[in-house]
Amino acid sequence: xxxxxxxxxxxxxxxLLAACxxxxxSLGVRQTFGMFFMDFNESLNISNTAFGLAIGLQMLMxxxxxxxxxxxxxxxxxxxxxxxxxxxxxxxxxxxxTGPNTGVFFQIHMGLLIGIGLGGTAISIPMSIVGKHxxxxxxxxxxxxxxxxxxxxxxxxxxxxxxxxxxFGWNYTLFIFxxxxxxxxxxxxxxxxxxxxxxAEKLSDQSFKEALIEAFKNKSYILLVAGFFVCGFHxxxxxxxxxxxxxxxxxxxxxxxxxxxLIGLFNIFGSLxxxxxxxxxxKKIILSGIYFLRGISxxxxxxxxxxxxxAFLFGASFGFLWLSTVPATSGIVAHLFGxxxxxxxxxxxxxxxxIGSFFGAYLGGLFHDLYGSYDYAWYLAIALSVFAxxxxxxIKEEPVLRLKTE
Numbered sequence: 001x002x003x004x005x006x007x008x009x010x011x012x013x014x015x016l017l018a019a020c021x022x023x024x025x026s027l028g029v030r031q032t033f034g035m036f037f038m039d040f041n042e043s044l045n046i047s048n049t050a051f052g053l054a055i056g057l058q059m060l061m062x063x064x065x066x067x068x069x070x071x072x073x074x075x076x077x078x079x080x081x082x083x084x085x086x087x088x089x090x091x092x093x094x095x096x097x098t099g100p101n102t103g104v105f106f107q108i109h110m111g112l113l114i115g116i117g118l119g120g121t122a123i124s125i126p127m128s129i130v131g132k133h134x135x136x137x138x139x140x141x142x143x144x145x146x147x148x149x150x151x152x153x154x155x156x157x158x159x160x161x162x163x164x165x166x167x168f169g170w171n172y173t174l175f176i177f178x179x180x181x182x183x184x185x186x187x188x189x190x191x192x193x194x195x196x197x198x199x200a201e202k203l204s205d206q207s208f209k210e211a212l213i214e215a216f217k218n219k220s221y222i223l224l225v226a227g228f229f230v231c232g233f234h235x236x237x238x239x240x241x242x243x244x245x246x247x248x249x250x251x252x253x254x255x256x257x258x259x260x261x262l263i264g265l266f267n268i269f270g271s272l273x274x275x276x277x278x279x280x281x282x283k284k285i286i287l288s289g290i291y292f293l294r295g296i297s298x299x300x301x302x303x304x305x306x307x308x309x310x311a312f313l314f315g316a317s318f319g320f321l322w323l324s325t326v327p328a329t330s331g332i333v334a335h336l337f338g339x340x341x342x343x344x345x346x347x348x349x350x351x352x353x354x355i356g357s358f359f360g361a362y363l364g365g366l367f368h369d370l371y372g373s374y375d376y377a378w379y380l381a382i383a384l385s386v387f388a389x390x391x392x393x394x395i396k397e398e399p400v401l402r403l404k405t406e
Contacts (some may be wrong), residue, residue: 011192012133015078016142018190019126020149022082025184026089026121028153029177031260032161033058033110034243038253039170044102048244052365054110055240056358059232061115062122063354069120070128070343071208073193078129081120081343082188089117090181097174121184123150123326124350126191128343131334133194137279139339140331144275147323151271154264154322162257211341215348220395224332225352227287230388231325232356234294237381238263238318241364245374249306258308262315267322274324283328283335284395290328291392294321295385302378336400 033055040046046054065085073081092113095101101109119125127146134142164173206214215221243256277286301314333346364377 009133009194011194014190015133015192015194016130016145018187019078019130019146021187022121022126022184022191023123023146023150024153025180025187026118026153027123027150028157029089029093029180030114030118030122031154031239031264032157034240035158035161035165035257035260036170036173037244039165040106043170044106046102046106047369048365049362049369050106050365052240052362054107055236056360056362057107057111058115058118059236059354059357059361061112061354062118063232063351063357065116065119066124066350066354067344067347069125070345070347072120073125073129073343074341078125078191078193079189081125082129082191083185085117085120085125086181086185086188087117088113089121090178090185092117093174093178093181097171097178117181121188123147123323124330124346125343127326127330128339128346129191129193131330131342132339136335139334140278140283140327141275143330144271144278144327147271147275147326148268151264151267151319151323154267154319155261156264158257158260158264162254206340208341208344211337211345214400215337215345218336218400220397221333221336221345221349223391223395224329225349227291227388227392228325228329228349228353229356230291230384231329232353232358233360233384234298234356234381235322235360236357237360237364237377240361241368241374241377244368246306246311248373251306251308251311255308255311259311259315262312263319263322266316266319267324270320270322270324271327275327278328278331283332283397284392286328287325288389288392290321290325291385291388294318295382295389297321298378298382298385302375332395332397335397338399 037046037051040051069081069085072084092109095113096106096109099105123146127143130146131139131143161173164176239260242259243253246256246259247253274286274290297314297317301310301318304310329349330342330346333349334342337345360377360381363380364374367376368374
């Protein structure tokens with residue numbers, strides 16, 4: 001396939017590159033918040049439960065505002081939605097650095113403001129905008145590029161953060177993050193939705209309300225929403241609590257940074273492979289397999305003796321499965337309903353993901369404070385893996401009747 005065949009317009013190329021950079025910055029900053037916990041605990045007296053609550057609120061706001069930013073992108077254009085979200089993200093990070101940043105203010109800055117910012121900058125909105133530029137045959141591959149480059153941010157950010165926290169402290173590190181986010185705000189200008197002429201498919205005259213009713217009457221969509229809850233629970237439990245978990249098991253702080261970096265590195269390959277396979281075979285089978293393998297990865301991690309080797313193997317294996325759910329999940333949504341309201345409809349699926357993220361972050365901290373370990377959180381994560389692997393199997397991967405008759 002030549003670049004001329006892959007990119008139908010110059011706008012498609014520029015939008016893909018800009019979306020990749022936006023997600024790299026947004027997810028790169030987000031990935032390392034768990035590494036700040038020890039500093040927040042010592043400097044701001046933030047407990048495990050309070051930190052888990054803040055991250056949980058962040059995930060919840062990320063999910064709640066996703067459909068809103070998606071609707072804005074669908075109607076007014078991607079650059080408006082993403083730029084607006086970056087302003088919230090920058091303000092939350094800046095105030096977390098300057099203060100006041102204890103008690104309820106910690107929850108507002110880390111939880112609410114940053115969460116709103118993530119709702120329009122991380123994965124779902126940039127990827128849905130990219131998806132509008134590409135036909136069904138290449139859509140999941142294009143969207144997997146966005147996920148893969150974002151994963152490179154996952155890889156780089158823990159390495160930088162570990163160094164910066166040791167050399168400069170948490171305050172200055174957050175200040176640098178604010179500067180990174182400013183570059184993302186600039187890139188957001190180039191994340192443009194296609195014009196009617198540039199769109200990869202003919203847009204229907206379906207209304208916003210009709211799209212919602214159609215989606216929620218579709219059983220496959222409901223199953224997809226339920227399954228993505230599990231993805232959110234897994235990712236946030238690992239990203240938020242693994243740094244503390246490995247220290248509890250007698251390993252060093254740099255091991256936690258290495259796990260997060262390995263997750264980012266191997267996520268690149270997992271996302272690209274998922275995007276490629278999603279264009280060749282059943283997406284629901286891919287998703288069922290991913291969730292099942294996540295459970296196996298967790299079992300091996302928590303039941304084998306603690307060592308750097310077992311930690312690194314977990315980072316690599318879970319990283320390969322990290323965001324590999326995204327191309328297949330978003331691809332099913334676009335295949336079922338078309339791309340006109342892809343931002344909003346995938347945003348709703350992602351809301352379920354973020355509700356799962358809230359419980360992954362909050363319950364992980366709560367269980368640790370109540371029982372002195374993360375064991376019960378891991379057991380729940382394993383059970384959810386089995387649940388998600390099963391419920392994806394009945395999904396029907398075929399367009400709704402409206403698309404067949406248009």
